[in-house]
Amino acid sequence: EAGVTQSPTHLIKTRGQQVTLRCSPISGHTSVYWYQQALGLGLQFLLWYDEGEERNRGNFPPRFSGRQFPNYSSELNVNALELEDSALYLCASSRGWVPGTDTQYFGPGTRLTVL
Amino acid sequence: EDKVVQSPLSLVVHEGDTVTLNCSYEVTNFRSLLWYKQEKKAPTFLFMLTSSGIEKKSGRLSSILDKKELFSILNITATQTGDSAVYLCAVDTNAGKSTFGDGTTLTVKP
Numbered sequence: 232e233a234g235v236t237q238s239p240t241h242l243i244k245t246r247g248q249q250v251t252l253r254c255s256p257i258s259g260h261t262s263v264y265w266y267q268q269a270l271g272l273g274l275q276f277l278l279w280y281d282e283g284e285e286r287n288r289g290n291f292p293p294r295f296s297g298r299q300f301p302n303y304s305s306e307l308n309v310n311a312l313e314l315e316d317s318a319l320y321l322c323a324s325s326r327g328w329v330p331g332t333d334t335q336y337f338g339p340g341t342r343l344t345v346l
Numbered sequence: 347e348d349k350v351v352q353s354p355l356s357l358v359v360h361e362g363d364t365v366t367l368n369c370s371y372e373v374t375n376f377r378s379l380l381w382y383k384q385e386k387k388a389p390t391f392l393f394m395l396t397s398s399g400i401e402k403k404s405g406r407l408s409s410i411l412d413k414k415e416l417f418s419i420l421n422i423t424a425t426q427t428g429d430s431a432v433y434l435c436a437v438d439t440n441a442g443k444s445t446f447g448d449g450t451t452l453t454v455k456p
Contacts, residue, residue, distance in 0.1 A: 235388075264444065266444075266446075272448070273434070273446045273447055273448040273449055274389070274434065274436070274444075274446035275446070276443055276444045276445065276446070279443070287441055287443050289443065319387065321387075321388060321389075334380075334391055334394055335380075335391070335444070336391060337382075337388040337389050337390070338388060339387050339388050340387045340388055
């Protein structure tokens with residue numbers, strides 16, 4: 232079974248630019264989660280999508296947004312990049328969101344560097 | 347605000363030692379507590395705990411949850427160098443939000 236995939240693996244942008252990160256969940260998984268892991272900090276919950284809808288978001292400004300497509304893949308968009316957005320962005324997927332189906336499996340991440 | 351605190355932040359042991367990692371939490375509408383091992387990049391799932399007092403085991407790793415005192419421990423017995431990693435504790439709520447602790451960095455020396 233293929234795992235969660237993310238693209239690109241690395242990305243370098245400059246302040247003010249916009250970036251789109253992509254995630255494909257494990258086949259059969261309908262929920263996708265996005266996390267930010269900045270250097271020296273723990274994983275911070277960003278967004279949760281299930282069945283194409285945004286179900287919850289963490290404490291991030293509106294310039295962090297995303298969507299989930301009918302095939303359950305997802306994009307994370309970050310507008311007006313700031314230096315502190317430099318981080319590893321991890322995507323995870325789960326079969327569902329009720330207990331027993333909600334174990335999250337992580338992708339390899341996208342390393343974003345903002346100069 | 348939901349909070350997950352792990353201790354210690356880092357730990358250095360020798361092969362064969364037993365370690366105990368701690369995770370305490372304060373969240374609204376607790377649903378489950380999860381332990382992950384993170385090497386290099388992506389965390390890998392270890393355990394999910396939803397009920398108090400029931401120990402989960404996988405080889406040399408075990409974990410238990412205390413929902414009254416709001417904490418969990420992860421035990422690793424007979425540690426090996428391959429156990430060196432960051433161990434993350436996360437709490438999921440019924441609102442679908444996951445809050446992670448800062449992790450415990452475990453270094454196992456030969």
